[in-house]
Amino acid sequence: MKKIRNTSIIKGQEKRLLIVALLAAQFGFAQNQPNPHYKGVIGKTLAESKEYWPEPVTPPKGSPNVVWIILDDVGFGASSAFGGQIDTPVLENLANNGLRYTNFHTTAICAPTRSALLTGSNSHKVHVGGFSHIATSAGFPGWDGRLPAKNGTIAEILRDRGYNTFAVGKYGITPDEDATDAGPFDRWPTGKGFEHFFGFLGSATDQYKPDLVEDQVHITPDGRHLSEQITDKAISYIQKQQKAAPGKPFFLYYSPAAVHSPHQVEAKWSDQYKGKFDDGWDAYREKTLANQKKLGVIPANAQLPERNSLIADWKKLTPDQKKVYSRFMEVYAGYLTYTDYEIGRLVNYLKESNQLENTVIFAIIGDNGASQEGRLQGVATPKTYAENASEEQALQNNLKVIDEIGTPQTKPNYPMGWAQATNTPFKSWKQDANSEGGTHNPLIVYYPKEIKEKGGIRTQYSHVIDVLPTTLDLLKIKAPESIRGIKQDTIQGYSFYNSFNDANVVSSHKIQHYYIFGNRSIYSDGWKAAAAHHPNSFELNRILADKSQTNPLIPDFDKDVWELYNINEDFNERKDLAKKHPEKLAELKKLFDEQAKKNNLYPLIDWSDVRLKRIHKTKAEEEKAAAELTAKGTK
Numbered sequence: 001m002k003k004i005r006n007t008s009i010i011k012g013q014e015k016r017l018l019i020v021a022l023l024a025a026q027f028g029f030a031q032n033q034p035n036p037h038y039k040g041v042i043g044k045t046l047a048e049s050k051e052y053w054p055e056p057v058t059p060p061k062g063s064p065n066v067v068w069i070i071l072d073d074v075g076f077g078a079s080s081a082f083g084g085q086i087d088t089p090v091l092e093n094l095a096n097n098g099l100r101y102t103n104f105h106t107t108a109i110c111a112p113t114r115s116a117l118l119t120g121s122n123s124h125k126v127h128v129g130g131f132s133h134i135a136t137s138a139g140f141p142g143w144d145g146r147l148p149a150k151n152g153t154i155a156e157i158l159r160d161r162g163y164n165t166f167a168v169g170k171y172g173i174t175p176d177e178d179a180t181d182a183g184p185f186d187r188w189p190t191g192k193g194f195e196h197f198f199g200f201l202g203s204a205t206d207q208y209k210p211d212l213v214e215d216q217v218h219i220t221p222d223g224r225h226l227s228e229q230i231t232d233k234a235i236s237y238i239q240k241q242q243k244a245a246p247g248k249p250f251f252l253y254y255s256p257a258a259v260h261s262p263h264q265v266e267a268k269w270s271d272q273y274k275g276k277f278d279d280g281w282d283a284y285r286e287k288t289l290a291n292q293k294k295l296g297v298i299p300a301n302a303q304l305p306e307r308n309s310l311i312a313d314w315k316k317l318t319p320d321q322k323k324v325y326s327r328f329m330e331v332y333a334g335y336l337t338y339t340d341y342e343i344g345r346l347v348n349y350l351k352e353s354n355q356l357e358n359t360v361i362f363a364i365i366g367d368n369g370a371s372q373e374g375r376l377q378g379v380a381t382p383k384t385y386a387e388n389a390s391e392e393q394a395l396q397n398n399l400k401v402i403d404e405i406g407t408p409q410t411k412p413n414y415p416m417g418w419a420q421a422t423n424t425p426f427k428s429w430k431q432d433a434n435s436e437g438g439t440h441n442p443l444i445v446y447y448p449k450e451i452k453e454k455g456g457i458r459t460q461y462s463h464v465i466d467v468l469p470t471t472l473d474l475l476k477i478k479a480p481e482s483i484r485g486i487k488q489d490t491i492q493g494y495s496f497y498n499s500f501n502d503a504n505v506v507s508s509h510k511i512q513h514y515y516i517f518g519n520r521s522i523y524s525d526g527w528k529a530a531a532a533h534h535p536n537s538f539e540l541n542r543i544l545a546d547k548s549q550t551n552p553l554i555p556d557f558d559k560d561v562w563e564l565y566n567i568n569e570d571f572n573e574r575k576d577l578a579k580k581h582p583e584k585l586a587e588l589k590k591l592f593d594e595q596a597k598k599n600n601l602y603p604l605i606d607w608s609d610v611r612l613k614r615i616h617k618t619k620a621e622e623e624k625a626a627a628e629l630t631a632k633g634t635k
Contacts, residue, residue, distance in 0.1 A: 280314030
């Protein structure tokens with residue numbers, strides 16, 4: 001192809017035509033350059049020619065269906081499947097007939113976890129270090145919230161291997177700017193390999209009045225609970241597909257909004273738990289720890305970390321506090337049990353239609369640890385903490401609507417005390433990428449066709465980026481070098497398929513970094529270095545509510561204190577070894593920096609940068625900030 005110079009003098013339509021011609025020549029579509037993949041014969045006449053129709057891509061006969069289930073904001077110690085006090089019989093049944101992975105990890109917050117899950121690569125590497133929302137994304141490669149085409153999703157891979165692909169529920173990684181009926185749609189689920197989508201694009205939504213989307217258009221919800229609607233839609237997609245192409249495998253991404261706030265559920269579910277949590281969050285932790293030991297999902301000698309200093313001793317609470325806090329937990333528990341019921345409707349459909357035996361299910365119980373976002377009192381409505389209400393005022397605001405908590409008239413989130421309880425046996429919670437309480441979630445793998453040890457326990461270290469390569473491994477599908485003409489990055493996760501029938505196989509995943517708005521850590525073959533960042537989101541709420549505050553809140557990451565843990569011996573981080581092994585800590589801090597550079601993590605951005613709107617500024621905001629800075633400099 002001849003190189004054409006001086007294209008700058010060609011204008012308008014002529015320039016566009018030239019670019020099209022150059023691209024066509026480059027990719028083999030020029031008029032006189034036939035497609036190299038065409039295997040027919042083109043003569044002057046039909047008699048001299050031979051037609052060619054490429055064979056449609058079809059998976060091998062008997063290829064299993066794949067279902068990924070991911071719940072939202074569920075701590076390690078919530079579900080009864082892992083020793084919690086909340087009944088989830090469907091998840092228990094899947095675990096008892098499959099495998100419990102007890103050393104599985106997420107990123108500590110929703111959008112990064114989901115981007116890592118869908119692509120098999122680290123969240124900053126695929127540009128979702130924060131969220132895809134305007135307020136929480138930034139104009140840097142690791143932070144812009146836009147999945148690159150070079151990091152294809154599991155749906156794109158399986159679609160191009162002959163699977164039908166469906167997604168229902170929460171998506172969470174479509175940029176706000178794109179999330180209208182005008183698109184563009186390339187970063188909607190349908191632009192990322194899902195042939196059908198029914199759910200919502202954001203991070204959270206009302207359960208009865210969701211911001212609902214089907215395929216590429218917003219639709220009006222019908223008033224039923226969102227979890228019921230997405231389950232109906234998932235079953236409908238499969239039914240229609242199987243009617244049209246019996247036996248054709250499908251991939252289903254089932255992602256309920258549950259149990260992210262708002263915790264909304266019919267009273268018949270929450271009322272099942274009336275009085276069950278009256279003995280409080282301290283007792284919950286003790287009971288759950290005992291259950292977890294009995295199940296074998298934690299070491300037999302495990303001990304609870306100290307109660308977080310923010311959380312009150314239940315015995316010292318007032319009757320009003322206990323009454324309100326217990327009701328919040330009853331609603332949360334009812335919501336999780338109801339979610340389990342809806343999962344059961346899907347599983348029962350697969351069983352009744354004789355598809356369950358040939359379906360592999362990955363059930364991730366929580367995209368992060370339990371949520372601290374309900375603050376100390378819990379949040380019944382947006383008015384709970386309105387106008388910088390004190391903790392006592394917030395309690396009284398909740399008392400006024402206690403009988404409505406969980407109804408469509410409220411938008412509840414439970415108090416932080418329950419977050420710590422449902423994170424048993426770990427400390428801390430969602431957002432805390434430095435802590436197992438933020439990142440350590442249960443995983444269930446159910447595949448009756450291959451898993452021999454029903455109810456087995458697997459303790460190998462694994463991470464959410466490992467689910468995609470594990471799925472491809474069991475399907476005997478190689479990661480594609482390109483997807484529809486776009487060269488692909490190397491998938492970063494590691495398959496743990498070899499552990500399905502070998503409890504003692506060594507994990508291939510040796511190094512993993514974590515970072516969520518300042519909180520950070522690095523894992524390396526059993527050792528972990530971690531730094532909690534301050535002010536964190538909870539502290540920031542208090543600082544910003546203080547009208548006398550004049551500190552500009554410039555982040556100082558150098559002040560963060562690093563801790564060191566031997567996770568192999570101290571799985572829930574009770575013994576800080578930083579002073580005992582300073583050389584190991586220094587080694588891991590250096591490794592964190594290497595991983596950060598490799599994975600687009602820098603620059604470090606924290607919650608103060610978000611809350612004070614230092615990122616994702618409009619041009620007008622940038623000009624205003626520059627003018628203010630200039631004005632200060634002239635004074």
